[in-house]
Amino acid sequence: MSFLIAEVIVDVSTYHVDRPFDYRVPGEWMNVIELGCRVKVPFGPRNVLGFVVGLKEETDVPLNKLKAITQILDMEPVLTEEMLQMAKWLKNDTICYEIDALQVMLPSALRAKYEKTIKLQQGQQLPLEAQDIFGKRQRASFKEFERASLLPLLKQLVAENIVTIENVVKQQGNVKEIRMVQITADQQLIERASEQSSRAVKQRLLLQWMCQHLGEVFSPHQICDEAGVSISVLEAVIDKGAAQFIQEEVFRDPFTKEVSRTQALQLTDEQQVALQAITTAMDQQIAQTFLLHGVTGSGKTEVYLQAIQKVLEEGKEAIMLVPEISLTPQMTERFRSRFGEMVAVMHSGLSVGEKYDEWRKIQQGKVKVVVGARSAIFAPFTNIGLIILDEEHESTYKQEDSPRYHARDVAIWRSEYYKCPIILGSATPALESFARAKKGVYTLLSLKHRALHQALPTVFIADMREELRQGNRSMFSQTLIEAIRARLEKNEQMVLFLNRRGYSSFVLCRDCGTVVQCPNCDISLTYHRTTEKLKCHYCGYEEHVPQICPQCQSDHIRYFGTGTQKVEEELYKLFPEARVIRMDVDTTKHKGAHEEILETFGAGRADILLGTQMIAKGLDFPNITLVGVLSADTSLHLPDYRAAERTFQLLTQVSGRAGRHDKPGEVIIQTYTPEHYAIELAKTQDYEPFYEREMFLRRRSNYPPYYFVALIQLSHEDVMTAAEYAGRVADWLRGNLSNQVAIIGPTTASIARLQNRYRYQCLIKYKIEPNLIPVLQRLLAMYRAEWVKQGILMTVDLDPSTI
Numbered sequence: 064m065s066f067l068i069a070e071v072i073v074d075v076s077t078y079h080v081d082r083p084f085d086y087r088v089p090g091e092w093m094n095v096i097e098l099g100c101r102v103k104v105p106f107g108p109r110n111v112l113g114f115v116v117g118l119k120e121e122t123d124v125p126l127n128k129l130k131a132i133t134q135i136l137d138m139e140p141v142l143t144e145e146m147l148q149m150a151k152w153l154k155n156d157t158i159c160y161e162i163d164a165l166q167v168m169l170p171s172a173l174r175a176k177y178e179k180t181i182k183l184q185q186g187q188q189l190p191l192e193a194q195d196i197f198g199k200r201q202r203a204s205f206k207e208f209e210r211a212s213l214l215p216l217l218k219q220l221v222a223e224n225i226v227t228i229e230n231v232v233k234q235q236g237n238v239k240e241i242r243m244v245q246i247t248a249d250q251q252l253i254e255r256a257s258e259q260s261s262r263a264v265k266q267r268l269l270l271q272w273m274c275q276h277l278g279e280v281f282s283p284h285q286i287c288d289e290a291g292v293s294i295s296v297l298e299a300v301i302d303k304g305a306a307q308f309i310q311e312e313v314f315r316d317p318f319t320k321e322v323s324r325t326q327a328l329q330l331t332d333e334q335q336v337a338l339q340a341i342t343t344a345m346d347q348q349i350a351q352t353f354l355l356h357g358v359t360g361s362g363k364t365e366v367y368l369q370a371i372q373k374v375l376e377e378g379k380e381a382i383m384l385v386p387e388i389s390l391t392p393q394m395t396e397r398f399r400s401r402f403g404e405m406v407a408v409m410h411s412g413l414s415v416g417e418k419y420d421e422w423r424k425i426q427q428g429k430v431k432v433v434v435g436a437r438s439a440i441f442a443p444f445t446n447i448g449l450i451i452l453d454e455e456h457e458s459t460y461k462q463e464d465s466p467r468y469h470a471r472d473v474a475i476w477r478s479e480y481y482k483c484p485i486i487l488g489s490a491t492p493a494l495e496s497f498a499r500a501k502k503g504v505y506t507l508l509s510l511k512h513r514a515l516h517q518a519l520p521t522v523f524i525a526d527m528r529e530e531l532r533q534g535n536r537s538m539f540s541q542t543l544i545e546a547i548r549a550r551l552e553k554n555e556q557m558v559l560f561l562n563r564r565g566y567s568s569f570v571l572c573r574d575c576g577t578v579v580q581c582p583n584c585d586i587s588l589t590y591h592r593t594t595e596k597l598k599c600h601y602c603g604y605e606e607h608v609p610q611i612c613p614q615c616q617s618d619h620i621r622y623f624g625t626g627t628q629k630v631e632e633e634l635y636k637l638f639p640e641a642r643v644i645r646m647d648v649d650t651t652k653h654k655g656a657h658e659e660i661l662e663t664f665g666a667g668r669a670d671i672l673l674g675t676q677m678i679a680k681g682l683d684f685p686n687i688t689l690v691g692v693l694s695a696d697t698s699l700h701l702p703d704y705r706a707a708e709r710t711f712q713l714l715t716q717v718s719g720r721a722g723r724h725d726k727p728g729e730v731i732i733q734t735y736t737p738e739h740y741a742i743e744l745a746k747t748q749d750y751e752p753f754y755e756r757e758m759f760l761r762r763r764s765n766y767p768p769y770y771f772v773a774l775i776q777l778s779h780e781d782v783m784t785a786a787e788y789a790g791r792v793a794d795w796l797r798g799n800l801s802n803q804v805a806i807i808g809p810t811t812a813s814i815a816r817l818q819n820r821y822r823y824q825c826l827i828k829y830k831i832e833p834n835l836i837p838v839l840q841r842l843l844a845m846y847r848a849e850w851v852k853q854g855i856l857m858t859v860d861l862d863p864s865t866i
């Protein structure tokens with residue numbers, strides 16, 4: 064007797080074995096189940112979610128031990144064949160559980176609790192058995208089909224598009240619907256209704272109107288308007304069978320405003336050359352990776368738009384990634400004005416329901432372009448023609464939880480699958496990317512000039528030590544103050560940028576130097592002015608600002624450092640007439656806040672846009688002629704080998720906001736270390752000299768891109784236990800990896816204690832180590848089987864963004 068066996072990856076990522084388990088497929092589901100469907104299966108004492116990753120007829124599991132699938136959750140697979148392959152690759156490439164790799168590809172609505180309903184499509188005829196289930200309703204529940212053992216029939220109905228299946232998410236809203244009216248397609252029904260209402264003039268009027276619109280669908284409102292009747296007349300006619308109410312699905316619209324359409328611009332020669340290279344790769348169907356290195360304002364976005372245009376003409380699909388889309392509403396708008404309804408968006412600012420709707424639009428082929436943040440790289444397209452990563456150097460493209468993937472690597476994998484090109488775009492590419500382009504692994508395309516041949520802005524460095532010597536204790540240098548005053552007089556706009564990476568306002572005792580720390584983490588607490596509280600940004604701990612120093616009881620304890628609110632207050636003191644608009648985490652909490660702020664600024668209703676990291680990128684406003692960087696150094700002194708690179712990138716990006724159109728731009732960078740090369744070279748805004756300099760230093764200290772690094776982090780509540788296991792990790796690595804590999808550690812992590820757990824790490828530096836993945840997999844297996852029980856937490860990151 065033959066069985067159908069499903070191989071299922073189960074949702075238990077604490078189990079130490081990461082492999083598919085075999086389950087019997089109950090007879091009635093034989094022709095229903097497919098690869099990529101979600102199922103419920105018994106695992107130990109409970110039922111868990113699982114994904115079908117294989118179907119076969121034989122198993123090594125003895126028949127009396129073989130359990131059956133409890134429930135099937137999808138008629139149509141939610142994961143494609145491609146995704147199942149991609150998950151296997153991710154599992155190996157990032158060393159994660161396969162279940163984590165499968166889950167990350169789905170919108171969270173499909174990971175939550177939901178119910179399935181079956182909806183009858185308009186005007187479709189059901190076979191008898193199914194009619195019994197639906198009765199007079201438009202909808203039936205999945206369970207009803209299941210109970211009647213009619214799943215194969217259901218599958219057939221879905222295939223013939225007679226019914227559709229919808230997942231109604233229980234907790235987080237569901238498919239949104241509105242009530243519509245469908246006029247019958249059958250003229251006789253209308254005639255019969257007319258006979259019945261021979262004395263009702265209005266009803267007859269409506270029925271005559273309906274004769275002109277057989278089979279069409281309108282909103283009740285529209286019908287009443289057009290036919291000039293009231294809703295009660297419409298209801299009476301519906302009662303007589305001339306039309307019926309139907310529920311029509313609407314997609315939630317994450318776009319808050321209308322945009323006007325734009326046309327492709329006439330490209331510059333440089334843009335033309337770049338576009339030509341990309342479209343050639345498309346025509347030849349080669350998985351070629353292009354690095355589009357273009358100075359700020361050089362028109363990279365126009366190249367993306369026209370490349371996508373070509374993809375659409377070929378009937379294919381495109382993925383456009385941006386670092387964090389809620390920060391760049393301008394980008395979405397440019398895509399919508401070019402491609403209209405063909406565009407879906409995916410980013411963290413959307414609700415669970417909105418994300419699910421956007422995902423379904425992609426899956427159902429209703430859109431051809433997705434503009435989104437990191438996770439949009441998993442958009443369920445099946446005919447991809449181009450993938451773009453804008454600002455490819457940004458660290459948000461790397462996910463910091465399992466699966467610890469980099470969107471660039473996933474993009475390259477998918478491009479190989481679809482044989483299509485990729486564009487990595489940036490004014491300041493990641494060192495790794497530029498090195499690969501120089502070696503010919505990527506194809507370098509350069510835009511050396513701004514699109515309209517405007518000059519890059521002039522950059523001044525203001526030495527804040529000098530200012531202090533001359534008695535200026537404020538946060539604004541004289542140069543900056545004068546520059547702001549000049550702009551206010553000329554009615555031009557400016558951007559003031561407060562570099563807050565690794566920087567915060569803290570409370571310090573001026574007598575003994577104590578900085579108030581979080582009791583759970585080795586990190587200073589951040590001062591919040593509005594609530595007069597100190598907060599830990601890592602664990603959420605908070606307390607009131609102390610009146611006296613907890614160490615020496617001095618009352619000379621006060622906060623230090625600069626927040627955007629403080630800057631705003633200072634600005635108003637200096638320039639009471641200035642209209643300042645602030646963009647930071649506090650002013651952008653509510654949905655749509657970014658758009659509102661940028662719209663106000665774009666419409667010229669503010670003079671100064673003051674903000675943090677989130678204003679550094681993507682802004683394109685004609686009237687900005689001054690960019691001020693209040694504190695260039697704050698990101699320079701972090702214990703991270705990429706600190707100089709990040710600082711240079713940030714300064715170049717933010718400078719690029721000035722003088723993008725007719726008016727020339729000026730940039731003033733304030734710093735306490737003007738001699739640092741990252742700051743000196745940001746002055747000329749020339750990427751290659753910086754690249755050469757930084758590469759030299761990386762080579763000297765054996766850092767990427769010359770070496771690869773892998774980071775193993777480990778924590779425990781007890782410091783001795785944490786140290787002991789960290790030591791075991793280091794010993795084990797030394798015993799199993801070749802002596803070509805440098806193992807640094809164990810050392811304490813840069814934050815030595817977090818949420819009351821002590822943290823250690825080991826760093827692996829290597830050039831070629833074929834054994835690395837298997838060795839790390841064995842280490843993880845050991846950890847999952849034994850160490851977890853001791854309360855150890857361990858993570859392995861093959862491409863850490865900070866170390």
Ligand SMILES: Nc1ncnc2c1ncn2[C@@H]1O[C@H](COP(=O)(O)OP(=O)(O)OP(=O)(O)O)[C@@H](O)[C@H]1O
Nearest residue numbers: 328329330331359360361362363364365514681719
């Ligand atoms: N070929 C062109 N002709 C006319 N204007 C153009 C052309 N290409 C781009 N522009 C305009 O130049 C400005 C800068 O272009 P865009 O924003 O695409 O540059 P970018 O390289 O993406 O900039 P950044 O990296 O600084 O964000 C935009 O206002 C854009 O409309």
Ligand SMILES: [Zn+2]
Nearest residue numbers: 572575612615
């Ligand atoms: Zn003190």
Ligand SMILES: [Zn+2]
Nearest residue numbers: 581584599602
């Ligand atoms: Zn804390």
